[in-house]
Amino acid sequence: MEPTSPTALTDLVRRAQKGDEVAQRELIVSYQHRVAGFVYAMTGRSDYVEDLAQQVFIKMVRAIDRLQAPAQFESWLFRLARNTCIDQLRRQKLRRIFLPFGEEHENIPEPPGAVDSEELDALRHALEQLRPQDRALLALVQEGRSHAEIAETLGTSVAAVKARLHRAREHLREHYQPEHET
Amino acid sequence: MKPESDAWQALNRHAAAQLRGGFADRVLRAAHGPQPAAWRQLQTAGAAQLRPGFAERVIRAARAAADMPSLGSQFALSAATAALCVLAVVYFHQRNVAAADERNLAEWRQVVTVAEDFDAGLL
Numbered sequence: 001m002e003p004t005s006p007t008a009l010t011d012l013v014r015r016a017q018k019g020d021e022v023a024q025r026e027l028i029v030s031y032q033h034r035v036a037g038f039v040y041a042m043t044g045r046s047d048y049v050e051d052l053a054q055q056v057f058i059k060m061v062r063a064i065d066r067l068q069a070p071a072q073f074e075s076w077l078f079r080l081a082r083n084t085c086i087d088q089l090r091r092q093k094l095r096r097i098f099l100p101f102g103e104e105h106e107n108i109p110e111p112p113g114a115v116d117s118e119e120l121d122a123l124r125h126a127l128e129q130l131r132p133q134d135r136a137l138l139a140l141v142q143e144g145r146s147h148a149e150i151a152e153t154l155g156t157s158v159a160a161v162k163a164r165l166h167r168a169r170e171h172l173r174e175h176y177q178p179e180h181e182t
Numbered sequence: 183m184k185p186e187s188d189a190w191q192a193l194n195r196h197a198a199a200q201l202r203g204g205f206a207d208r209v210l211r212a213a214h215g216p217q218p219a220a221w222r223q224l225q226t227a228g229a230a231q232l233r234p235g236f237a238e239r240v241i242r243a244a245r246a247a248a249d250m251p252s253l254g255s256q257f258a259l260s261a262a263t264a265a266l267c268v269l270a271v272v273y274f275h276q277r278n279v280a281a282a283d284e285r286n287l288a289e290w291r292q293v294v295t296v297a298e299d300f301d302a303g304l305l
Contacts, residue, residue: 021241028237036232037225049231054240061244119211119220120227126216142221173215177208 006071013070016061024064027073028057034143035081041139042085044128052088056081075149082136082153089132126175134168141165 012030015023032053039052059080067076127135140150151161211217251259 024244025237025241028240032232032236033229034225037228040228040231041221041224046227046231049228050233050236053232053236054243057237057240058244058247061240062247117223119216120223122211123216123220123224142225169215173212176215177212 009073010070013064013067013073017065017067017070019065024061027060031074031077032057035077038078038081038139038143039085041127041142042082042132042135043089044124048088052084056084059084072149075145075153078140078143078145079153082140086132086136122176125177126172129175130168130171134164134171137161137165137168138172 012023012026016027035056036049036053039049039056040046043049043052056077060077063080067073127138130138137150137154140153145153147158147161147165150165151158154161
């Protein structure tokens with residue numbers, strides 16, 4: 001599904017930058033599953049996945065001509081995804097403050113076991129306990145982003161990323177309890 | 183001694199009965215944290231939420247968004263409209279004030295003329 005080589009990806013990105021809709025579509029199809037997985041890891045809500053993934057790719061289509069290094073497309077795309085999810089989580093938090101009794105259905109977490117296996121339930125539950133920034137960090141690592149790329153995305157040093165990652169992994173382990181034994 | 187050891191055994195049995203099946207596996211899983219398979223399941227579950235035709239919907243939405251005037255241009259248009267309205271209000275206000283001044287001045291001139299005629303008549 002994904003472009004087979006970095007050169008093929010760079011070519012595809014260059015065509016997309018020139019407004020070639022076929023190339024833009026190919027990029028979306030290539031990355032939609034990974035972005036959807038990332039969004040799900042960040043929000044823990046299956047009903048947000050399509051909407052947020054769509055927002056991410058619309059931003060991609062509208063801003064791709066400003067991407068200066070086509071070879072860094074992947075890390076750029078996941079930075080867009082991270083920022084979109086964090087914005088959504090912030091908006092949700094603000095809505096909860098200003099409309100505590102409104103749209104209550106938005107705040108209902110998915111019941112464990114509704115759609116998932118035991119491990120997936122446990123992972124979702126553990127991720128929910130982390131700060132969105134830590135969730136993003138872990139999800140970016142799962143996406144194969146290097147420490148250097150993550151440091152660039154977050155505007156921090158590689159050492160700081162390693163330290164935060166270590167803490168995030170510790171927290172995840174603390175909360176990772178298959179079958180919700182807590 | 184017998185009853186005491188029986189009691190200990192009973193206690194052990196009771197405690198052991200509290201552990202559900204697969205206890206050791208669960209402990210190991212919790213100790214090692216989520217395995218790559220769990221992350222893969224998470225990604226698969228996320229990807230499964232996208233309805234068919236996702237890419238086409240995104241392209242259509244991006245095209246529609248591109249056709250819409252940008253926030254900046256909407257703001258510029260609003261600002262220009264507001265500035266025009268203010269200019270129009272100021273212009274008409276000035277014109278009304280000038281017309282009123284003109285009218286008042288003409289009336290005063292008339293009053294002065296009448297007063298002068300009256301003075302001349304009296305004299």
